[in-house]
Structure formats: structure tokens, C-alpha cells
Amino acid sequence: MLLPENCRLELNSTFSQTSTSLKVPEVKTILEKEHDVCLSRQDVYNIKHRSLGMQGGHHNDTGKCCEIIETLELKGGAVCVGRDDCGGFKFLFLMAIPMRRFVELYPEVLILDVTYKTNMYLYPLLSAIVIDCEGHGIPVMHAFLKKEDRISMEQYLKLFPQQYSFIATSCFL
Numbered sequence: 566m567l568l569p570e571n572c573r574l575e576l577n578s579t580f581s582q583t584s585t586s587l588k589v590p591e592v593k594t595i596l597e598k599e600h601d602v603c604l605s606r607q608d609v610y611n612i613k614h615r616s617l618g619m620q621g622g623h624h625n626d627t628g629k630c631c632e633i634i635e636t637l638e639l640k641g642g643a644v645c646v647g648r649d650d651c652g653g654f655k656f657l658f659l660m661a662i663p664m665r666r667f668v669e670l671y672p673e674v675l676i677l678d679v680t681y682k683t684n685m686y687l688y689p690l691l692s693a694i695v696i697d698c699e700g701h702g703i704p705v706m707h708a709f710l711k712k713e714d715r716i717s718m719e720q721y722l723k724l725f726p727q728q729y730s731f732i733a734t735s736c737f738l
Contacts, residue, residue: 630657637661643728647720656691656717657709658724664705668729671695676702679713689713693725705729 587595593609596602634644641662647655676694683690691713693706706728708721 633659645724647717654711656711656721658721659707660705660728665729667695667697667703668705671697671703672729683709691718691721
């Protein structure tokens with residue numbers, strides 16, 4: 566029997582918690598046998614992500630972002646939300662402790678990279694990257710920018726020497 570589009574499978578809490586650790590084909594097999602339905606991979610993918618939202622207790626992106634920010638701050642990382650004059654969102658800056666350690670190890674070369682359309686809001690992701698001794702790029706700071714304008718970039722670039730004061734004298738700006 567094919568599952569109608571308007572019908573949703575009700576997942577029990579045990580399955581919701583375990584399905585997040587299983588791969589899509591495994592979840593597909595379990596659901597098809599348990600509910601006697603035929604599911605597409607996309608259906609299973611959507612079910613998994615819906616159960617992820619229920620499991621964490623967050624039903625929206627704001628809740629997930631708050632959880633990430635709290636985790637980073639608890640573990641000694643840095644988070645900064647840039648706001649415009651009206652209090653609107655300008656950028657979100659993120660730096661974890663392991664990122665700081667990489668800058669301490671390899672402060673010589675720093676590259677700025679912008680990746681576009683990385684999330685559902687299509688905010689550009691600006692990353693500061695250091696190059697290690699083997700030539701691999703390692704991200705050491707991230708920021709989601711609402712707009713790629715001069716003011717946002719300046720605010721972001723001013724945060725770098727603040728977070729990494731030990732290299733501010735030999736750094737840009």
C-alpha cells in the first residue's frame with residue numbers, strides 16, 4: 566500500500582530517538598515493515614528530520630541556533646550576534662575552542678572564504694581559514710552574514726583580532 570501524501574506516520578518516542586542514528590535505507594525498511602507502506606527515500610529523510618526536531622525539543626531554527634550557541638559558550642567558544650541600528654540581524658559569528666588552538670599552531674597564513682547558499686536562508690558563510698603544515702585549510706572562525714556589505718565585513722574583521730589577540734600585531738587591519 567502506498568502512503569498517501571496527506572497521511573503522516575505517527576512515530577513512537579523510542580523510534581524517534583533511534584531513527585536519528587540509523588541510515589535512511591535502514592529506517593525505510595523498518596517503517597515499511599512496521600506500517601505496511603511503501604515509502605520513498607525523500608519521505609524517510611523528511612521523517613528523520615522531523616523526529617530530530619521532536620527529539621531536541623526544538624521545532625524551529627531559532628531553537629536549534631540557541632542550542633548551538635549555548636553549547637559553544639559552555640565549552641569556552643565565542644559567539645557574537647551583530648545587529649544593525651534597528652536591532653535587526655546582521656551576522657552570526659561562531660568560534661569554537663579547537664579553532665583557537667589551530668590559529669595558535671598555524672598563525673602564518675590566513676585566508677577568507679565566502680560560501681554562498683549554505684542554509685535555507687541563503688546567508689553567505691564567511692570563514693577564516695588557516696593553512697596547516699601539510700597545506701590543508703582549517704576553518705578557525707565562521708560568520709553567517711545577512712548581507713555582504715562593507716559594514717558587516719568590517720564588524721566581522723574587527724572580531725578576529727579581538728578573539729585572537731596573540732596574533733593581532735602580525736595580523737591584517
